[in-house]
Every structure is written in C-alpha cells, then in structure tokens.
Amino acid sequence: MSSTKAISASLKSVDAKKESLRKAFEDLQSHSSSLASFTLQWKDLEDHFDSIQKSLEHRFKELEAKEAQVSAKGSAPKQSPPEKDKSADKPSPHLPAKKPDEPERSPRPELKSLCVSMDGMGLRSYIIEHRKELPFVKDELAGALRTASDPATLVLDAMQGFFPPNSKGDKDGELASIRRTCILLLEQSAAISPEIRPHVKEKAKNLAHEWKGKVSKGGENPLEALGFLQLLATYGLGSAFNADELLDLVATVARRRQAVDLCRAIGFSDKIPDFIEKLKNNGKHLEAVKFVFAFELVDKFPPVPLLKAHVKASKKVAQEIRKKGNDSIQAQNEASAKEIAALKAVIKYIEDHKLESEYPRESLDKRIEQMEKQKSDRKRPAATPAQKPQSQQQQTGNKRPRPAVPAPPRTLAAATSVPSIQQAQLQQPSLLQDRFTPYLSSTAGPYGLASPSTVTPYMSSTGGLYGLAGNSSFGANLSPTRSSYPYVSESRPASGLYDRSTGFGGYGLPSQYRQSFYP
Structure with missing residues (x-):
C-alpha cells in the first residue's frame, strides 16, 4: 500500500x-528569434x-x-463496468477517434454550470485559471459543452479578445494562453459536432473575415493561423475563402498535429498533391512527408528522396548558423543541436513507416554520434599545464624576471645595472644637474650619484636627512644594511633638521644655495 x-x-x-x-x-x-528556425x-x-x-x-x-481485489480476498462480488455512452465513441470527422482506454469524463459541477449558463468568457477564464489541471479539464470539456443549450454560440462567445489591439503576438504569454484556450474550445466543439444555426454561422463568418485581415502571413505567430483555420473547420466556412490563400496558411502550421485534420475538415483533400509540391518548393520536406503518408500518396511522392533532401538541407542550415556566429562555441552547439534534431526526426519516419530497406539509418546514427561527441568535447575544460619549478616560473611566467638567489639590500650608489637608454636619458644636461654640480663627484656612478667609496653613511652624524652631506658630496643610502643604525635611537639627526632657516625644506642644503631656489 x-x-x-x-x-x-x-x-x-x-x-x-x-x-x-x-x-x-x-x-x-521568447528567444527563438535568435535561432535559424524554431518550429x-x-x-x-x-x-x-x-x-x-x-x-x-x-x-x-x-x-x-x-490491490482492492487482493485485500477483499474475493469476498466482494465483482461489479460489471458501467455501460459507456455510444455517442462518445463515435469518431469525429475533424479529430482522431478516442482510444478505448480514454472514456469521456463526467464534467465537474463548476464547468458544467458555466456551460449551462452559456457563459463563454467565464468558461474560457476558468480553463486558463485551471490550466494546471488541463488534462482533466480537457477530458471533461466535451461532456460539459453538451449540457449547453447552444454549444456553437457558447464557443463563439468565448473567442472575444483573440486579436486584442496593440498585441505583441504569440510572444505575449497571457495572450498565448488565451489563444490556446480558444483553439481548445473550437476543437472540442468540433468533436461533438453541435448544430450550427444559420445566424450563428453568419456571425462566425463575419468573425472569420475580421481575423483573416489580422493573421500574420510569415508564420511569426502560428497560433493566429491555427486559430483562424480551426474556426473555419469548426463552423464549416472553408468555401467562403480562397483555397490557395488558406493553403498558404496551412503551410505555416504544417508541423502542427492539427494540420492534417484541418485540411480534411476544411475540404482540401483534392488539393493535397499541389500542397505537397508547394511544401517541397519551400524546403519543408519533412512536412511534405507527413502529408504524403497521411493522404496515402507514397506512389506519387516517394518519401525517401524527401527525407534525404531534409538531411541535406539540415546540414546547410547548420553551416549557415556556424558562419553567422563566426564559428563560436555557442554557434557550433546551436548548429549541432539543429542538425541532430533533424536527423532524429528522419530516423523516426524510417522506423514508423518501415523504410529501413530503402534508407538505412546507420549513416544517420554515426553522424549523430559524431556531433554529440564533438559537443561533449567542447564542454570539457582545457587541460592545465604541469606545474613548473619555481625558478623556471620566475624566469618565464613573470614579466620582470627575478634572480633565483636574493641579492643583498641595494643602494642607489651600487645600482649599476641600468639600461643604456635610461642612463642616457638620466645623464642628459639639465637645470638640476647644473644646480647640483657641487654635489656631483667626478667619479659618480649611475644616476649621477657618488661612487660607493664617497657615499656618506646613512644618517651619519655629519649628514642631513637621507644621508645628504653638508659639504662637498651628494651621497645617499636609501636602503641601509641591517648594521647601519637599525633603530632611530642610535643616531639622531642634526638639530637643524626641521629648521627652515638652516636647510632647504629640511634637506640640509647649505645657505649659499637657498637664494637660487627662492628668488
């Protein structure tokens, strides 16, 4: 249990x-516009x-x-199943007959009440609100419509708002739900074949003419074409419109499951050969195969050449997707998905109609396996290179290589590895060089600093801040070794360190050079 x-x-x-x-x-x-074709x-x-x-x-x-029989242990007498309504088993001229294991369900009270009261808009709203229970509502709908005094009028009243002003078409989720519900009501009405009174048919005809001027011709909103054609089929209005124009609309919804039944209901059976030719010329080979088998025209239109043409066209579409996407990974995946879907559809036709002897599927299976493997390989992350030794990483991975062994603290005086170009730029004559000539030694090193032998010790008793000498040399040691006064208490600056009267900004310059900086 x-x-x-x-x-x-x-x-x-x-x-x-x-x-x-x-x-x-x-x-x-909603993103289907970015795809080549989203059918x-x-x-x-x-x-x-x-x-x-x-x-x-x-x-x-x-x-x-x-389980109930086992638990009862045969004590309860077995009841015979209730006799089914024979009218429910009668096949509809527009829709496929119900299977024996799908009896018509008894409608729920609220659904039946809406039909009895002839509330078309309320019925449509109820179906939309209970779309989570749609399979059950759909099974109960035919029985509920039979309780209405005029089912044809009831369903026609529910069609209001199928083409609202300033609509966004099928991409509007709320409007798409309304249109699907209207199509469902039209289908169920056709299934019970209600009596259509002349004034009701005339009203439906006027509505159909209004819809025809609003239906999108390019197939961008297939629910529009599907609803219009279903309206014609339910109320028998096919003869009031041009057959060729209607067939053009059927071509836009040819992949829909209702397409074949709509052609039969509207009265296009004698025009199907021309319609199949039209589908072929428009590159809709798979849809053409569907109508070939549905109307038993295999002798006139062999299906295998059509299936092969569909495979060839799918490869071409995939190439165009890759080219348009600059062969990016996303474009490659999209192209592969399109082609795989097309090949699987062809395989299904081969299986369903026993075409294996005429069209072996081995090549199709291999192609699918190859593309799926390619998609899988594109999803795998690139292999990371093996970890290099630390010294090798420093030489190749860093923009500025560092020596393997740390060098002792460098001083400005000891900085001898300066690029030649930089040396030339730094040693060009300038105003500062002219003004600090007394502080430059004849044996100056890089950057015009004194050689290591003449550099005044950092924070010496006779130097200014940063080791600047008070007389004949401009020395510095910006990176003192650990043995050179590691603590401030070991050596104090001269008393005139922050005295502007005796030094230039606290840098200990002699008084004879202050005038040149402050005219």
Whole structure:
C-alpha cells in the first residue's frame, strides 16, 4: 500500500512539474528569434506529456483495482463496468477517434454550470485559471459543452479578445494562453459536432473575415493561423475563402498535429498533391512527408528522396548558423543541436513507416554520434599545464624576471645595472644637474650619484636627512644594511633638521644655495 501511495503522490505532482516545464519552454521560445528556425511548440510537448500521463493514470487505476481485489480476498462480488455512452465513441470527422482506454469524463459541477449558463468568457477564464489541471479539464470539456443549450454560440462567445489591439503576438504569454484556450474550445466543439444555426454561422463568418485581415502571413505567430483555420473547420466556412490563400496558411502550421485534420475538415483533400509540391518548393520536406503518408500518396511522392533532401538541407542550415556566429562555441552547439534534431526526426519516419530497406539509418546514427561527441568535447575544460619549478616560473611566467638567489639590500650608489637608454636619458644636461654640480663627484656612478667609496653613511652624524652631506658630496643610502643604525635611537639627526632657516625644506642644503631656489 505504501508503494501505491507513493505512486499516487507522484502522479499528483505531475501537473505542477508540467507547469514549470511550460514556463521554461515559453521563456526559451521568447528567444527563438535568435535561432535559424524554431518550429517546436509547447502544444507538441504538452500533447506528448498528456498522453504519457493518461497512460500512467490508466495503469495506476488498474493497479489499485488489483490491490482492492487482493485485500477483499474475493469476498466482494465483482461489479460489471458501467455501460459507456455510444455517442462518445463515435469518431469525429475533424479529430482522431478516442482510444478505448480514454472514456469521456463526467464534467465537474463548476464547468458544467458555466456551460449551462452559456457563459463563454467565464468558461474560457476558468480553463486558463485551471490550466494546471488541463488534462482533466480537457477530458471533461466535451461532456460539459453538451449540457449547453447552444454549444456553437457558447464557443463563439468565448473567442472575444483573440486579436486584442496593440498585441505583441504569440510572444505575449497571457495572450498565448488565451489563444490556446480558444483553439481548445473550437476543437472540442468540433468533436461533438453541435448544430450550427444559420445566424450563428453568419456571425462566425463575419468573425472569420475580421481575423483573416489580422493573421500574420510569415508564420511569426502560428497560433493566429491555427486559430483562424480551426474556426473555419469548426463552423464549416472553408468555401467562403480562397483555397490557395488558406493553403498558404496551412503551410505555416504544417508541423502542427492539427494540420492534417484541418485540411480534411476544411475540404482540401483534392488539393493535397499541389500542397505537397508547394511544401517541397519551400524546403519543408519533412512536412511534405507527413502529408504524403497521411493522404496515402507514397506512389506519387516517394518519401525517401524527401527525407534525404531534409538531411541535406539540415546540414546547410547548420553551416549557415556556424558562419553567422563566426564559428563560436555557442554557434557550433546551436548548429549541432539543429542538425541532430533533424536527423532524429528522419530516423523516426524510417522506423514508423518501415523504410529501413530503402534508407538505412546507420549513416544517420554515426553522424549523430559524431556531433554529440564533438559537443561533449567542447564542454570539457582545457587541460592545465604541469606545474613548473619555481625558478623556471620566475624566469618565464613573470614579466620582470627575478634572480633565483636574493641579492643583498641595494643602494642607489651600487645600482649599476641600468639600461643604456635610461642612463642616457638620466645623464642628459639639465637645470638640476647644473644646480647640483657641487654635489656631483667626478667619479659618480649611475644616476649621477657618488661612487660607493664617497657615499656618506646613512644618517651619519655629519649628514642631513637621507644621508645628504653638508659639504662637498651628494651621497645617499636609501636602503641601509641591517648594521647601519637599525633603530632611530642610535643616531639622531642634526638639530637643524626641521629648521627652515638652516636647510632647504629640511634637506640640509647649505645657505649659499637657498637664494637660487627662492628668488
């Protein structure tokens, strides 16, 4: 029993997880303009998700029934299942017939109440508000619509706001939810085939003409074209519009699961050969294959050449993506993902329609494996070089090499390794050099300083601050050794150190040179 409870809890969390997936998908779809072609739609994922969920729920009910029988130990008499409504099993001319394991669910009271009161806008709002429970609401919707006095009018009233003013199209998440709900209502209305009175059909026709002028022609907002075509199919309005123009709209939603059923419902069966040619000419080979099999035109349009053309076109699209992205890692990954998706779609057709003898899939599998390996290699971090010895790192890794053995503290007088260019610049005649000529020794070292033999000791008893001599030499030792007065208390400066009357700014210059600096 504990395992049954765990399964039940997992099934209850499916809706929340699917809602999170939907939000993530819509966020991804909002960036689809940066991709070469983004044809996958949330509806496709949702349908696949719903089919898996229904299958799991059906098996779970069977498991519960078996556990109940085991716990009862055969004491309770087995009840015969209730007789199903035969009208629910009748196939619709517009939608695929329900599977035997998908009986129509009894509508919940609030859903039924909205239909009985003919509240179209309230019905639409209820579905949007309960979209987390959409699989269950969808199963109950057909039964709820049957309780309405005029289902055709009820659904038509719910179409308000499908094209609001100043809309952002399908990229607007709230508007996209409204449009999906409207399409769902139109589909469920077509499934029950309600009576459509003449004035209701005329109202739907006027609405269809209004929508036609607003539908995007380039396929940028596929929900617009899908809603318009579903409106025509539900209310039987296909003959009121130009067939070629409608087929152009069908081409923009050809990958949608509803495309084939819409063509049948609107009455395009006799125009499908021309439509397949149009898809081929527009480079939509995979969509053409879909209609070839749906309308059994394999003899007229062999599917294998179309599949091979799709593989070739996918490679070309991948090359264009790489070129446009300057062959960056992001562009390479995007191109590989596009090509892998195309190859997997071709493989699915090969498997579903038993085309292995005509089109072996080994080359496709190898190509997919090769691209996936390349993607995996691009994700791996670059190998770090082996650690070099410390001395070698100092010689090659640093901009300014340092000696391996620390040198003793340097003095300005001992600094002899000065670049020649720097020496030339520093030793050029200047005003300072002229003014400090008395302080420069004839045996001066670099920077015009006295040689080590003539440098006055740092902080000597006869020197000024920084070891500047009070008479004939300008000596300095800015880096004294540890033996040269490490503590201030060992040697005090002359009494005139901070006396401006006896020194230039406290630097101990003789009085005869003060006038030249302060005219």
